[in-house]
Amino acid sequence: MRVRSNRMKGLSACAATALSLALAAGCGGSEPDSTDGRITLEFLSLAWQKESVDANKALVKQWNATHPDVQVKYVQGSWDNIHDQLLTSFEGGEAPDIIHDDASDLTDFANGGYLADLSDYLPQSLREDIPQASWDTTTYGNGTYGVPFLQEPRVLIAATALLQQADVRIPTAQHPWTWGEFEDVSKKLTRDRNNDGTTDQYGVAWSMKEPVAQSVNLSLSTGGQIFYKDADGKNEIRYDSADSSVAQLIDRQVNEDRTAPKNGLGMSGSDTLPGFFAGRYAMLPLNFSFRQQVQQQAPKGFDWTVLPMPTGKGEPTQGTIPQTLSVSQDSRHKRSAVDFIAFLTQAEHQLQLARGDWLLPTSTKALKDPSLNTDTYGWKTGAAVAAGLRPSPVLGVRGYAEWKDKIATPAYQEFYNGAFGIAELRERLADDGNRILDRYQR
């Protein structure tokens, strides 16, 4: 016994020494900027497609040429690991000045005090060019923690030849299908072409590897939102018929009508493409930027069309989580950082960045640009649908990530697989879910 306690004491003494060394030095301040008054800002960008990376770099170059005193250093990040990278560098006090991310990450980062409130720095022209619905995605309490600049709706990508064969009405952004019509069309598009008794062409493939965000965002189209505020302004999950009708429709298509294949449920968006090109699936609900992959991989002579998502009533509405530009709270040059962001998000620059990654800009001016209003690759459909984009209800909800991983993802996966009915789904999402949200709102 004595042996052990001595050893423990020794170990903790060593650790204490090491730690105190670390902490003492950790409080040391940052180094001053170079003496000539020139400052350097780090810009962590998540541009992905080559065109978009090039556009970003060109804009940085242009800025550096015209702003000799505020130089911007381009640092490339990756969507795959941005959250972990940022959290570590925030905690370590080494975060980049200008941060490209998406609005869903901002909730916790803003709450943790890592991000600067940009309200005082944003130029009026920028505020007016981006619609209020977009600003709402990055505003918590009284602060605005990011500039929403790129966004994408979910759309239906359909095989043109199969649509023509089935002789269905082609929907437009002004006259989209209702969900009921969509169900009928899916039935028409589901066929057993070689008459062997098994379906070899499905109306639609729902890729549900990550089911939560799409299920929540599409619930807006039927007047639902899943995340509500109660009388005290606290977040609360409700799952009534308006919230659940799209999920029930998907369940019907997979498990009753069999107009959607069960094996699509485990796929990511990209996984559904081979089957789409081979005529196995007639329509794919995918994010707007997937058009790049479709265009790149489609076999020669394969025609495809971009259609708006169906809607419950009135104009097509859905939730969206835009990409954002934020400034680190630790940055000592917040004004200059915001100036650069404002430069990057001017209408014509937004346009370049958006087109490079096959996304839509938030800028109302940029959305009117002729290059976004062509029929080629369905740009026009996207630009028209953009007016119906609303902040995803999950934004600003603390505890959403935990609810999503622990409750919603498994619950939706099992529900769509037919493991249980809507009553149990509601119980899990709302009853179990609210327990998690409550922990974050004590």
Add this chain to the structure above:
Amino acid sequence: MSTTSALPKVRVLRIAGRTGQYVALLGFLVFLAFPLLWLVSTSFKSPQELGSINPKWLPVDPGLGNYRAAFEAQPLLHSALNSLIVAVSASVISVSIAVPAAYVMVRYKTRVSQAGTVWILVSQMFPFVLVIIPLFLVLKNLRVIDSLVGLIIVYVVWNLPFSLWMLQGYVKSVPRSLEEAAAMDGAGRLRTLVSVVLPLLAPGLVATLMFSFVTAWNEFFFALVLLKSPENQTMSVILTRFLGAEGVADLGPLAAASVLATIPSLLFFALLQRRLVGGMLSGAVKG
């Protein structure tokens, strides 16, 4: 192995046994190596072929487009060089300091050795994610963030538990009689280690070295959070640049870059595998 007067039956059995061995080996290799074939084949396929529902083992219309795209998009050669510097330094340093330490831990049974064993196991058991932030702070204070040196230091320490643990096993298998003989001849502890123990450890050293090299070569998270400047990035971080949001991958160029990332480790194996075959120990015992 002298079988001059072998009976036919024994001969047949032996040939059957040999064939069986080759078949089994082939089975293992197919299982272990087919993804490499797949990767190489993918790297030569066009985007249209990658979107096909009937993938072929060999590209229908092979081309270098993916390699060109990968090289244009990312600084592959430079990052490979960074990875090489880091992996070689880290593996050599960690093995060099692990050998003497492992020797002491085996030959002296003290509290220090015991604490060492406990540390080795606990350090491998405790969630790595909770150690990252304090470690990051220590490195920040040593002013080695955003430098390859810092990364090398981390990898050395990170490889030590495995190196120590495995080398202990190998040291134990060195017969103590040999050391005693050397001590009798008047050799000091250090000389005994260098001239008697070290040569006998060769296969174990090579295995440990390989391990440290590959771990460092493939490590991703520390490289991601420690290195910021584009000129310092390592290969494993560069590879994730071919991944977009929601699991979308730029498959062709990713495969091309991965082939390039896999080759150095395989070359390293091919060169070192000979050393895994020691046979030195048996000779030493005989002598």
Add this chain to the structure above:
Amino acid sequence: MSLTASRAKAVPGSRGTPPPRTPAQRRQALGLDRDAWFLLLPALIPILVLSVGPLLYGVSLAFTDAQAGRTAATQFVGLDNLLDLRHDSLFWESFRIGLIWAVSVTALQFVLAMGLALLLNQNLRFRWLARTLALVPWAMPEVVVGIMWRLVYHSDAGVLNKTLGQLGLLHENVDWLADLSYALPAVIAVGVWAGMPQTTVVLLAGLQNVPHELREAAQLDGAGLWRRFTTVTWPALKPVVLAITSLNFIWNFNSFGLVYVLTQGGPGGQTRLPMLFAYEEAFKYGQFGYAAAMGLVMVAVIAVLLTLFLRKKLKEDAA
């Protein structure tokens, strides 16, 4: 903890018997003479600063309510996290999955790697090539491994379904990674595949230490293959086997990166490994304290299992 306890008990007063030393080396500190300290320090110092320090800091978080962010001050909460964890049924469910995963992967890895190592130790043709190819899974970066296997398991365009279909074993495409009952076995297969090379190399190196003379002598005595293996090879290899198997077990229990790329813990939480839980708790929800408590529980459970597994080795060490 039980690890240290059993060791402490087994060391009453003696400190083992180092081999004979010269009088000059007798001056000691903590049972080590000057030469020994000289050999130990280069490893010890970096370990203390960069590993033991951060590790103890991480452990200490388990008794606080530490969270990501600078808005909330961290407070000492004693055993609250551990008490909360007791009722966290999702965590214990993932713990069960983690044990199934770790035990199956470790066992299969060992059996297959042992077979492969024995084959590679034979004097076969193209042995160098075989040895190199056998290490392929190890040389491939983890992200790529995950993506490659996703392609293999792909339900529409995957090689596995295609091959099984051609052999007539399968009539309808299976979605291996999304099927509630196949997902765990499917990721276990990938885990075994990915971890085999390390084990093989270590065992192969260990086999080299088995004295040839003994094997030949046994052969001359007319011992069969199996007898030779159990009486000569196995005893010499055993320390290496114990060392690598126990490490493999720890690693497998603690791994989640590969499985995360493959399934993200789905379908329906069937492949949510406990370390994924701790990772998400810490990095996604920012609950450092609670995650550290999970870590501590995992350390304790693994330690108990390892003590059972290694009890003989520990006794021998201490003797």
